[in-house]
Amino acid sequence: DTGVSQDPRHKITKRGQNVTFRCDPISEHNRLYWYRQTLGQGPEFLTYFQNEAQLEKSRLLSDRFSAERPKGSFSTLEIQRTEQGDSAMYLCASSFPGLAGEQYFGPGTRLTVT
């Protein structure tokens, strides 16, 4: 499968715990995006990388959230001290840069904070 992959697909954690998600983009794509989707809403932009550089972060990304893409390939999204409001689907997408750079989405990681 040469699409975007995400791991794990589901994560249940207790409030206050830290969680980390991984995204593996399509190998030729140098841009990688993270989105969050809650029930009844469309995906909301969180942050994106071009190669290893994090170019933009949304206001939605509080201090408890951190994302990395150390070698410009896979990326991790960590949430520290999880809260119930963090429960959501976390989506990763990748693309080439520029106008033709349509984004290809992974299956998402569903986080449930109890």
Added chain:
Amino acid sequence: AQSVSQHNHHVILSEAASLELGCNYSYGGTVNLFWYVQYPGQHLQLLLKYFSGDPLVKGIKGFEAEFIKSRFSFNLRKPSVQWSDTAEYFCAVKRDDKIIFGKGTRLHILP
């Protein structure tokens, strides 16, 4: 605030009915427009996109959308829906390297 509005949150149609899902955006200037679809249990997939040129865009599975700049609209259409079109549809605008999504429309096709 900059936004993407989808008029219908939930649409129910019978097979063979015609479909039109409304989408309006509030950005000025140059925008790239998309419709994404999410079938039950699957991830988001691109249905069609508009970057420039002919404002009538054809996508996969018989879908099309028309970009009307003066109305800031990008409505999705299909002349005859099938049961397999049951899914959630998201209109989206790409601006400054980000994609801004609408809240989605759940389409349910009755067999």
